Amino acid sequence: MEGGASTPGSLGVAWARAWVEASADVMRQNRMALIDLDRAIGDGDHGENMDRGFTAVLAKLQSTETETIGDVLALVAKTLMSTVGGAAGPLYGTAYLRASKAAGSTLDAAGVADVLEAALGGIVARGKAEREDKTMVDAWGPASEAAREIAEAGGSGVEALQAAAQAAQAGAAATEPLTARKGRASYLGARSVGHRDPGAQSTALLLEAAAGAAGDGGGDE
């Protein structure tokens, strides 16, 4: 394990790096699935955009030393911002940027909740979407709430991530019946009903990767 001090049982910089690697993996694997979601109610590029972004992030990460979770997330933020484009680029870019600022050197459950809330705050600041507008906010919102609940119940950081991932997945699924009110899908009006929002889905996949990276021993125990 390199860089950043860590306490056993906590989420430190190694986890953050593992998360990025898992993210790149999952974006590559879900590239076409995300394209298909976006074809249905958008312009069919979301999977391509995210894959391009995380491929670049991974390359950057491999040639960069990072001391803290914040370093890793800042690198993600900057790279997504300059490689993804579209709506997702600035939104995810801002999310990771705010998250990087909120992240301590290791994350307990409250730390996870803080990071997720910061990310959510960044997305809302840029995109002005509310819950149930059928956007990625519908995944980040429930995820950060679920993490906060674990923290309040005294759970661990890993548990917080797992709960967040589950909530994001449920949130993404729950976008299906919604009518889009933000982003490209809003042009479709009622015709957006019955389709899952691609950004909410990519969020769910990324948080699943976060939990997985912790469970796979990416967590610094």
Place this chain on the structure above:
Amino acid sequence: MEGGASTPGSLGVAWARAWVEASADVMRQNRMALIDLDRAIGDGDHGENMDRGFTAVLAKLQSTETETIGDVLALVAKTLMSTVGGAAGPLYGTAYLRASKAAGSTLDAAGVADVLEAALGGIVARGKAEREDKTMVDAWGPASEAAREIAEAGGSGVEALQAAAQAAQAGAAATEPLTARKGRASYLGARSVGHRDPGAQSTALLLEAAAGAAGDGGGDE
């Protein structure tokens, strides 16, 4: 029966008019079939061109008095020339023009042969095609020969037409194995093999209409 004197058993102006009516009919009915033949080895307009032409001929004919077979065929020639376009317009136009000049007031078998030979001569003069170049010449050629044989054997005008129609039909069918050397199909080279030439097919249909018009009492008996 109107115009032009006629002897029983002969082909006169009434037959010529009936032929035109039958031609318009048969071109309408075979419009799509001729388009499909032309789609395969040409540009898919032959049926449209012939239908447009004979629709115009029919309209002209209905408002025009004609004294002789020559009058009728000259009207066909002029109208096809000015409404068909493409390769078929000038070729059929010249064919009917030469035919109109060759036609006496009534046609016996020799007269039929003269008319068909004149038509063929017009086509060859304009288009420079030889037999087996896979063009309408491959229908007009055998047709005029067949008519000449009937004449030489002492058959009637109607018999000459029937033989011509059959020979044209056989000639059209015989274009299928040929490699085109004139017209649009020649661009395909060997790929034109296996397809029937649309102009040969329309020729066969027109001569069948000629025989039919004679058989249907269009003949002035």
Place this chain on the structure above:
Amino acid sequence: MKKLINDPQAVVAESVEGFVAAHADLVVSSGDEEKLFVSRAGGAMSGKVGLVSGGGSGHEPLHAGFVGLGMLDAAVPGAVFTSPTPDPIVAATVAADGGAGVLHIVKNYTGDVLNFETAAELAELEDVTVTSVIVDDDVAVQDSLYTAGRRGVAGTVLVEKIAGAAAERGDDLETVAAIATRVNENVRSMGVALTACTVPHAGKPSFDLAEDEIEIGIGIHGEPGRERIPAASADEITERLLTAVADDLQVASGDRLVLLVNGMGGTPASELYIVYRQARALLEQRGASVERSLVGNYVTSLEMQGASVTVLRLDDELLSLYDAPVHTAALRWGA
């Protein structure tokens, strides 16, 4: 999917390379794949307001085809149907600045707006004054709390042409921005698709349309439209588009107009003229007069078959700016 491309990922770079080679008298490329933009040969003109636009690729000739005298100073092509990131926009903005500031002409899509917004902030850090005008001419989308607002579509060309003429005659940034805004306020568009298009990296059509269906109110990204209706005649479809456009713009008797019939990329010119014929007749029925016309592929969606109808209401100044010389790869007159 059959396309005249090599690597789907290389489409934009290779196409821009061909474009600048073919039009070397007009444009240069930044050459930098990470910060790809096309700008006027000869560089920024001292004292002239710079005009920069951009957005996802796949809409050619928009935007690079409109770089040149009397129109854009730089264009930033993103990936196909994907807004460019801030970095190349910043680079283009700096390159286009002749000291009089830069106008960003941004089509109203979340991605374009956000990326240009960030780029503008970053460019200000490099001492370039930036003003942005958002183009949102598509009446197929209701501008309400329940949408991301109207999209920017073919009307963008008219904004770029007229604002470009204002910049070329020496107007200052505020004035050029005000004129661009005035064009945007007076222009409306709506489109129809007969077929979808296929984004190279997706490899599949952006939507599926039956042989007897068309999409009304499509955008320019192969996104489905608001409504799917049975195929209809050109006159019926045109009436539908034109009526929506003219009603929204409140075209009145005596109005002087530009009529732009835009092909989506795969539409024969003959069909565009059939649409034009009917659109013009309907405008004249309203007592308006069509003073200028454009018919052709200006803002496309790859190989999509379909068209859009755009109407711009003119005043004397807008007309004279429209008529001012322009010399770009895709629009040229008077120069």
Place this chain on the structure above:
Amino acid sequence: MKKLINDPQAVVAESVEGFVAAHADLVVSSGDEEKLFVSRAGGAMSGKVGLVSGGGSGHEPLHAGFVGLGMLDAAVPGAVFTSPTPDPIVAATVAADGGAGVLHIVKNYTGDVLNFETAAELAELEDVTVTSVIVDDDVAVQDSLYTAGRRGVAGTVLVEKIAGAAAERGDDLETVAAIATRVNENVRSMGVALTACTVPHAGKPSFDLAEDEIEIGIGIHGEPGRERIPAASADEITERLLTAVADDLQVASGDRLVLLVNGMGGTPASELYIVYRQARALLEQRGASVERSLVGNYVTSLEMQGASVTVLRLDDELLSLYDAPVHTAALRWGA
């Protein structure tokens, strides 16, 4: 078949109506459906050789889009993909005659040749001197006893442009014809189709291509090509076309060229530029220099996806005539 048309039989008439309405500053229509042609607004110019071309419709902007200053005086549109009959050609020829005679620019198809031939004879009866030049630039067809000869395809635009400039500067009929012939002798083309097109009256695609097949050596009438091959990359396809063209033209080091990459109607501009990029590179590899370029839809086959590559070898005079002012709906510079 989905098209932006009304009645398939009315496509040409309605489209021409829209075209002349949109470009009333440049062209007028004869208005006569039986003798439909488009000619320069203002009529024949006294003392100038008149240029008339025409052919089946569906190739727009060819030919009507090239009527105007420095190019054609009149264009005769036949039905879709069907040569016009002699009557409108005669009428156009008479209208285009300014007393110095008329040049017929005829693409080498049996129908075009025969109908223009008859028209020329009839026009002579009306005291118009007519000379004809046959364009046959398509190297996909072998010019032999076993074919109707090479077809006239996109090279026609260059013949019309350069002969038009010669007529405009006052050359006499013989000289203009000689220049047109010189262009024809120095221009070669070859095309590829990724998809077929659908003639309105046929309602079905002109041929069927599988998802992984392309047609090499197509003409411009939706006719099948000489060869069907598996889909390939743009660079490979371009190399195939360019090599056939450049070999036939015997392009040599030091040659100065015009490179025209022509879209067949349904091809995105971005793809044409990818083809251009490779075609230009291959010509430069041969040591030739591309002096002028055209990339776009000039001679189309309705909505066909595909492209053709045309190379013209220049001499000083041809280059200066190419550069001379032209102002038509589809080609404009210097005026």
